[in-house]
Amino acid sequence: MSLFSSFCCVAFLCAGVFLQSLSAQSHASLDKPLPTYRERIQGYEAMSLQGIDPGLSWILENYYQAAFGGQGNWRKIRSLRFEGVLRLPTGTLSFVAFKKKPDYCKIVLFAGNGARIVMAYDGSDAWQLNTMESSEPIPMPSIEALNFIRDAPTAGHLLYPNVPGKQIELLGPRTVNGYACFDLRVTLADGQQVSYAIDNKEFIERQQRVVNMVSGDLEVTTHEQVKKVAGVTVALHSKMTVDGELIHEVQIQRVAANLGLMPWVFARPSATDVPGQLPDGVEDQSLRLSIEESLDLESKRGALAIRVGDDLAPGFFDATRFPDLDEAAKRSILENIGEF
Secondary structure, rough: OOOHHHEEEEEEEOOOHHHHHHHHHHHHHOOOOOOHHHHHHOOOOOOOOOOHHHHHHHHHOOOOEEEEEEEHHHOOOOOEEEEEEEEEEEEEEEEEEEEOOEEEEEEEOOOOOOOEEEEOOOOOOOEEEEEOOOOOOOEEEHHHHHHHHHHHOOOOOOOOOOOOOOOEEEEOOOOEEOEEEEEEEOOOOOOEEEEEEEEEOOEEEEEEEEEEEOOEEEEEEEEEEEEEEOEEEEEEEEEEEEEEEEEEEEEEEEEEEEOOHHHHHHHHOOOOOOOOOOOOOOOOOOOOOOHHHOOOOOHOOOEEEEEEEOOOOOOOOOOOOOOOOOOOHHHHHHHHHHHO
């Protein structure tokens, strides 16, 4: 499902025409900004299928059950913390990522010698920090923010199917790695489109495709391993390709649910804060918040933490430490970070 596929997202269709039309919408919307995601979903149920075409409704109902454990279970999920590795052509980076309903998002990459690259969205402000260049967070460039804000919602865009401005279409069948799937395309209010391949037997997400607003590439993210965590299906191993070429892999090692993450964790003043323990191999503890400082104590009592890599094949998460980087490698990482 899309709990983590949003961090390795998707793009390239009719990129020239699509980007040109969307750019016009973006400039036009400066005078009258579109409502934010959280403003749009106000008063709507995440899994309400009222008014949805019966065939599409049947697919979505099964998807909600398989991917989220149904409406009852999804209501219990408030936030998630992911820990894993990002494999790039230049090497492997450890990361920690946080998602909190409805669309808080923060990703922290560890680049050696205590350096960090942070990207975050707090519902209104998309910002970033590269400690190799500055000690202060800065606004995310507007076109990069289009990607990041689109992917910030906690569980993708197949939820809230009947909010104004959203359209979900069943395009037909599609096969992904031998799995027969339903091909669903979501058109958002700003014109961006996200396509999901939903397994037609297990009803979990097998693949996601989306246009990267910076590069214009059609990014295809394929999930090669999934697992249930707190009743929710999480992609543990995903690969992003562009025109068949591997761009990067994401592998999840640990997932924690309902740690009581507070909104300020996602705001600029908390740029370097990493609630909970740092990933294996990351030795810089100086900027880490204590668990008591960073988590809401009442929510912490009901927190669920799971290590998801224990039953994987030996060596699956080998080489998680990233050596000190030369300038060329650092620049390559920065060029790729918009695709993470």
